[in-house]
Amino acid sequence: MSLRLAVHTSTLKSVATTGSPGGSTMRAPAGSVVGLCSASATLCAMGMAFLAYWGVHEATPWRAVDVLIVLLAFTGFAALASVPWIVTTPVPEESAERVGAARRAFALGIAAIWLAAVLALVL
Structure with a gap:
């Protein structure tokens, strides 16, 4: 039992430091794709x-100013609508993930829509 525990502990340490047993890259959490897709759809609505x-x-x-607000909002909609497409695009390598690019598109979409809303309220 102690041998099995030692092997299991060393496997956990390698997973914690490298992201996968024997791998060298860290993968995104399992719910990242679903979370990004649902959050982008919600914020678009x-x-x-x-x-x-x-x-x-x-x-x-x-x-x-009205035209600027609408352009900012549409830019935000385009960025948020592209998030599910970016994050679910097939990649040639297993280690290459698109979650980082999808997060940047999500942040751009949020920033554009919030800026449009603040401009609409202030001006």
Whole structure:
């Protein structure tokens, strides 16, 4: 039993330091893909609700600030909509993951939509 425990402990140490037994790269957590996909869809829906509430459909003429707000929001929507595509794109190597690129697209989408919302409230 002690031999089995020693082997198991050394395997756990190698997994903790390298990310996989015998591997040298650290993999993303198992729920990262699902979490990024669902969070991007949720924030996309919240951004669309913001645009509907803000009044894109009003009959008043648009100012330059209004166009900037809509462009920022659409940029955020494009970034958030691309997150599931980026994170689930097949990769040629097992070690290459797209989670980092998807997280950057997610952050860009959040920043653009938040900036659009703040500009809409302030201006």
